[in-house]
Amino acid sequence: MSKNSTIKNSKINSNHLNVLIIDDNEQITKMLTTFLELKNHNCIVSNDGKQGLALIQKNKHDVVLLDLAMPEFDGYSVIQALENKDQLKNNKIIVFTASTITQDELDELVNRGVTSYILKPIDIDLLLSKIIESATS
Amino acid sequence: MIPIKHILFLVSGVSSFIIFYMGLVNYLTAIEQSTGMTLLIFATAVAMGTLLSTVYISKSITKPIEKLAQNMTEFSKINKITNKKPINTNIKEIHELNENFQSMGQKVEKTIAVQKEYVEKLKEIDRKKVEFSSMVSHELKTPLVPILGYVQMLQKQELMGELNKKQLDAVDEIYSSALKLQRLVGDILTTQKLDLGKLEFNQENIDVGELLNYIIKDFNPIANQKNIHLIKDITGNEVIFSDKDRINQVFSNLIKNAIDFVEPERGQITIGARSDKKFIEFFVKDNGVGISEINQKEIFKKFYQIDTSTSRKRNGSGLGLAICKGITEGLGGKIWVESKENVGTTFHFEIPKQVIKVISKNNQ
Numbered sequence: 001m002s003k004n005s006t007i008k009n010s011k012i013n014s015n016h017l018n019v020l021i022i023d024d025n026e027q028i029t030k031m032l033t034t035f036l037e038l039k040n041h042n043c044i045v046s047n048d049g050k051q052g053l054a055l056i057q058k059n060k061h062d063v064v065l066l067d068l069a070m071p072e073f074d075g076y077s078v079i080q081a082l083e084n085k086d087q088l089k090n091n092k093i094i095v096f097t098a099s100t101i102t103q104d105e106l107d108e109l110v111n112r113g114v115t116s117y118i119l120k121p122i123d124i125d126l127l128l129s130k131i132i133e134s135a136t137s
Numbered sequence: 138m139i140p141i142k143h144i145l146f147l148v149s150g151v152s153s154f155i156i157f158y159m160g161l162v163n164y165l166t167a168i169e170q171s172t173g174m175t176l177l178i179f180a181t182a183v184a185m186g187t188l189l190s191t192v193y194i195s196k197s198i199t200k201p202i203e204k205l206a207q208n209m210t211e212f213s214k215i216n217k218i219t220n221k222k223p224i225n226t227n228i229k230e231i232h233e234l235n236e237n238f239q240s241m242g243q244k245v246e247k248t249i250a251v252q253k254e255y256v257e258k259l260k261e262i263d264r265k266k267v268e269f270s271s272m273v274s275h276e277l278k279t280p281l282v283p284i285l286g287y288v289q290m291l292q293k294q295e296l297m298g299e300l301n302k303k304q305l306d307a308v309d310e311i312y313s314s315a316l317k318l319q320r321l322v323g324d325i326l327t328t329q330k331l332d333l334g335k336l337e338f339n340q341e342n343i344d345v346g347e348l349l350n351y352i353i354k355d356f357n358p359i360a361n362q363k364n365i366h367l368i369k370d371i372t373g374n375e376v377i378f379s380d381k382d383r384i385n386q387v388f389s390n391l392i393k394n395a396i397d398f399v400e401p402e403r404g405q406i407t408i409g410a411r412s413d414k415k416f417i418e419f420f421v422k423d424n425g426v427g428i429s430e431i432n433q434k435e436i437f438k439k440f441y442q443i444d445t446s447t448s449r450k451r452n453g454s455g456l457g458l459a460i461c462k463g464i465t466e467g468l469g470g471k472i473w474v475e476s477k478e479n480v481g482t483t484f485h486f487e488i489p490k491q492v493i494k495v496i497s498k499n500n501q
Contacts, residue, residue: 031286098278121281
């Protein structure tokens, strides 16, 4: 490791990240896990918003991939719950969604403290670069 | 019409005055034998009769009509009857006139209420339509996520193992079809929003030169693949205030079309901008097969696809140009085409440099 690397990022090895994936669609979480594991990253999956929130609050993850549209407890609720406990900015959250969402709404989420966003369907190269970028930001 | 009894009353009133005074005149004539005096008295009688009739007409006809006129003026301003009291008159016609006006007014009030209700219902249907198409688009995009994800993994052979030529071709075909489906889903949603005036527009400062560079950079890989030459044609620096993503979307649709219509190897596509004081005109010019005059009139219609022997493979949804038209108009501008068969086509779209009012955002 070079002398210039910052202390903040010293613990993060961008070649082997811990990624929490929260999405109610099992086919999507399976595909993402397959891809990220092939890229040598470690994945934890939750198909439920409430459980996902508990996992965020329990353990530290390098990056959280959070689906916005989920039944009952959706991505917005997860964000709101984290915000209420002042935990949103401590986590690297990338939201993703297949819903129609305006640029304004996305910007608003970033303003609130979400790290990044990506729209579904997903370009896996773009996803990977966003994951690494967010983890090391 | 004034009722007969009123006329009779009037006439008898005036004539009894005249008769009475004529008698008086005869009497005085006998006494004084003075013709001048007679005339004076006669004139006074006529003047008094006239005065009495005028007072009567004013009180029983003019005043109620004035009142009615005032009610009508108020009604025409607010489409609502404010004064529902009957008008104080003993003339039957005026009374009826007021009654008819009142009942007509009530009918108009009712019709307006019904219309308002319909408008609300239509707005509700519009909202449901947007909701529905958003839902459909979400449901169609979701299964595309794993499809595209796995296909991309298969294409990266270092991830999932080497494929033979046939397998790789098959995977590439799946990939391009899935992308087409993704685009189609997006286009349908955009079209629906445009139809309903619900497409969102943003406004920001845009460096036109930078925007064109970005677009060219974006399309260079695909153009290079087909040996198509992409050229930028712009003079001077221009900064406009409009919607960058939407302008980009129009350019993308036009360039995609142009790429389909030029010959690989000798194809040339020029994108550029010219501006005057208030407007900026963008263009996409190609040296492709051109568009016949008949087709030129139709191409901006939804789902219209050019279908002649001269047209090469068509990839689009038939929505691209309709979307370009909708966006351009939404930004307060217009789009048109110039083309000559076997020479080339130029699409122009012109928008205000400062968007004053974004038309499609008018969605209360």
